[in-house]
Amino acid sequence: MRKWGIVCALAASAALSACVQTKQYADPQFTLPQGSYKLLVLRPDVHVGSLTTGGMVEPRADWTEQARTNIIAALRAQQAALGGNLTIVERRNQLPGVAEQELADVERLNFAVDQSIVLHKYLGDYLPTKRGRGLDWTLGSDAVKLGEKTGYDYALFLHAEDSVASRGRVVLGVIGLAGCIVGFCAPNVGGAEQLDYASLVDLKTGEVVWFNVVDAASQVPGIKFGELRTPEGAAQMIERLIGRMKPGQAVRRAEAVR
Amino acid sequence: MCGHCLELTRRSLLAGGGAAIAAFQTGVANARVRPADMVPLVGPGFKPTDKDEQGLWEEMDRVEEEIAGSNLLVDDPKLSGYLRELIGTVGGPAAKDFRIYLARIPDFNAMMFPTGFAVVFSGLLLRMRNEAQLAGVIAHESGHFLRRHMIRSWRDQRRKTDIFSIGAMLAGVGGAGAGVYLGDYVQLAQLGTILSLFKYSRDMESEADAMGAKLIAEAGYDPMEASNVWLQLIGEEKASAAYRGKHRQRGSLFDTHPSDDARMADLRADALELKVPGRIYDNHRARYLATLGSFRQTLLDDQVKLNDPGASEYLIETLAQDGWDGLLRFYEGEVWRLRNRKGDDIRAAQSYAAAVVYPDAPADAWRWHGITLLKAGRTGEAKAAFAKYLTMKPNAPDAAWVRQMIG
Numbered sequence: 001m002r003k004w005g006i007v008c009a010l011a012a013s014a015a016l017s018a019c020v021q022t023k024q025y026a027d028p029q030f031t032l033p034q035g036s037y038k039l040l041v042l043r044p045d046v047h048v049g050s051l052t053t054g055g056m057v058e059p060r061a062d063w064t065e066q067a068r069t070n071i072i073a074a075l076r077a078q079q080a081a082l083g084g085n086l087t088i089v090e091r092r093n094q095l096p097g098v099a100e101q102e103l104a105d106v107e108r109l110n111f112a113v114d115q116s117i118v119l120h121k122y123l124g125d126y127l128p129t130k131r132g133r134g135l136d137w138t139l140g141s142d143a144v145k146l147g148e149k150t151g152y153d154y155a156l157f158l159h160a161e162d163s164v165a166s167r168g169r170v171v172l173g174v175i176g177l178a179g180c181i182v183g184f185c186a187p188n189v190g191g192a193e194q195l196d197y198a199s200l201v202d203l204k205t206g207e208v209v210w211f212n213v214v215d216a217a218s219q220v221p222g223i224k225f226g227e228l229r230t231p232e233g234a235a236q237m238i239e240r241l242i243g244r245m246k247p248g249q250a251v252r253r254a255e256a257v258r
Numbered sequence: 259m260c261g262h263c264l265e266l267t268r269r270s271l272l273a274g275g276g277a278a279i280a281a282f283q284t285g286v287a288n289a290r291v292r293p294a295d296m297v298p299l300v301g302p303g304f305k306p307t308d309k310d311e312q313g314l315w316e317e318m319d320r321v322e323e324e325i326a327g328s329n330l331l332v333d334d335p336k337l338s339g340y341l342r343e344l345i346g347t348v349g350g351p352a353a354k355d356f357r358i359y360l361a362r363i364p365d366f367n368a369m370m371f372p373t374g375f376a377v378v379f380s381g382l383l384l385r386m387r388n389e390a391q392l393a394g395v396i397a398h399e400s401g402h403f404l405r406r407h408m409i410r411s412w413r414d415q416r417r418k419t420d421i422f423s424i425g426a427m428l429a430g431v432g433g434a435g436a437g438v439y440l441g442d443y444v445q446l447a448q449l450g451t452i453l454s455l456f457k458y459s460r461d462m463e464s465e466a467d468a469m470g471a472k473l474i475a476e477a478g479y480d481p482m483e484a485s486n487v488w489l490q491l492i493g494e495e496k497a498s499a500a501y502r503g504k505h506r507q508r509g510s511l512f513d514t515h516p517s518d519d520a521r522m523a524d525l526r527a528d529a530l531e532l533k534v535p536g537r538i539y540d541n542h543r544a545r546y547l548a549t550l551g552s553f554r555q556t557l558l559d560d561q562v563k564l565n566d567p568g569a570s571e572y573l574i575e576t577l578a579q580d581g582w583d584g585l586l587r588f589y590e591g592e593v594w595r596l597r598n599r600k601g602d603d604i605r606a607a608q609s610y611a612a613a614v615v616y617p618d619a620p621a622d623a624w625r626w627h628g629i630t631l632l633k634a635g636r637t638g639e640a641k642a643a644f645a646k647y648l649t650m651k652p653n654a655p656d657a658a659w660v661r662q663m664i665g
Contacts, residue, residue: 179430
């Protein structure tokens with residue numbers, strides 16, 4: 001009886017150690033896009049794979065395609081509710097009036113800036129010069145030029161990766177759970193993990209005005225925290241990542257005073 | 259009780275030692291893959307049908323888009339056309355499906371991606387003495403695609419990590435049930451799994467070497483040139499290490515590729531098997547140099563600026579085995595000048611003087627020849643050299659200064 005008690009406690013703690021984490025940053029002066037703003041979504045980067053028994057993620061083209069379709073549909077629905085005018089560019093040559101290389105340069109610059117944001121805001125290498133300044137990064141004149149040429153107000157960059165525990169991985173977790181009976185308890189070998197991030201760039205100023213990361217990781221294979229292959233999972237992801245967008249600190253303070 | 263413990267430890271040590279020795283033997287004594295056994299596993303217009311391979315291909319889509327638009331690529335239609343033609347000659351059944359990109363990176367490297375696009379570093383073009391050698395390297399990369407190495411390696415990794423994970427879990431649970439600790443064995447199995455993955459990677463490289471040798475022999479190139487590539491690379495690594503007072507790194511169990519020495523020896527044996535007695539092979543050196551054209555100077559320039567005089571000197575001397583010219587003599591001088599050891603100024607001056615004798619000496623050879631003459635107090639000759647420099651490069655950045663100096 002006592003043994004089973006430990007098993008349950010461990011299983012519960014393992015399940016609890018898996019969770020959904022999200023942390024967003026914004027420029028202190030950032031106000032939520034309102035009215036009939038024009039939003040450009042550049043090549044949503046989606047990867048969905050199968051988590052093998054041994055713990056590797058095997059990319060799956062069909063699941064990725066499914067997830068991409070779901071995410072775009074969810075994003076359209078979410079933006080339509082806000083009144084945003086949305087354009088999704090899937091290929092670098094699809095934006096009229098902008099050369100492929102020009103768009104590629106903006107994308108690459110954004111990627112480098114995003115990496116810097118992740119390093120200095122999320123991974124612990126905090127910069128004293130940016131303390132208390134919210135999100136203080138910019139893509140500079142290239143982004144402004146893109147805005148002038150195309151007439152868009154904002155650019156949204158979106159990355160989503162998800163893995164689905166394979167049957168073998170679930171079996172491995174089950175063996176680990178069964179082992180608890182004999183005192184070798186290892187159900188938390190690691191299950192599906194979803195990692196999404198998005199950055200919003202103001203094309204009038206070139207500044208990265210808002211950034212968010214969602215990490216939904218499960219330690220126990222078989223337990224899920226959202227799945228991009230389904231329309232509901234994709235809608236949940238868009239809600240977690242973009243739906244709960246908050247204005248910058250200064251703006252929120254001003255609103256609180258009012 | 260404790261005697262039992264000791265017994266178990268000794269036994270596990272024996273088992274561990276045995277496994278380690280077996281691993282070492284399989285890792286070191288790689289059997290040569292025979293070119294005759296290398297049959298392409300894909301036909302023209304290959305498209306994956308398995309889920310895992312489709313996933314791998316989909317991931318590569320954006321990778322290729324990124325590489326194709328990279329600003330590291332050499333924008334030279336003549337060179338890209340030449341490389342495309344070459345992979346079309348030695349690409350076997352997939353010849354028409356390959357894409358090939360030339361990146362300006364002064365390093366010996368070429369790679370094939372799962373979907374059939376290859377990237378060649380400019381440093382490779384510098385090191386190849388003729389078209390046959392370049393064809394050998396490109397055929398090796400084609401071999402990776404034709405033998406489906408990327409998906410086979412992925413499946414090997416997946417299978418071995420699956421087996422290891424299940425085995426480790428069962429050892430933990432079973433061991434706990436039986437009251438023995440099997441953690442040491444699990445660690446040993448982990449090492450074995452890792453070593454086995456590296457071994458598999460080396461086997462794939464050996465296959466690609468054999469496949470490549472077969473492809474170039476079929477296309478009419480001397481297959482011995484593929485072995486010579488490795489002979490040259492070994493020499494370069496030795497020279498580079500010797501200059502820095504170090505030893506060249508030899509192969510280890512954790513290498514993804516077989517040692518250069520093993521590849522050279524195996525390719526030599528392959529060539530002996532493949533060569534048809536009485537057949538005349540052309541290495542197409544003239545065509546190769548004509549295609550490189552003025553780009554060869556860029557390649558040499560990038561190399562001497564790497565601050566690796568041991569390797570640079572060796573490379574220039576190796577290329578000069580086919581005959582010295584003004585370009586090679588000038589860059590020989592540049593290696594000495596940039597190295598700047600005692601006596602290097604005199605060596606450099608001699609190289610510049612030798613370079614300008616050749617009709618193909620670059621303008622900068624005349625410039626540096628003039629400077630060294632000026633230092634030696636031979637003002638009249640120096641002025642003549644500078645005048646020649648100005649005729650060749652009237653818009654040089656320092657033209658005004660040089661003109662003022664020669665009065």
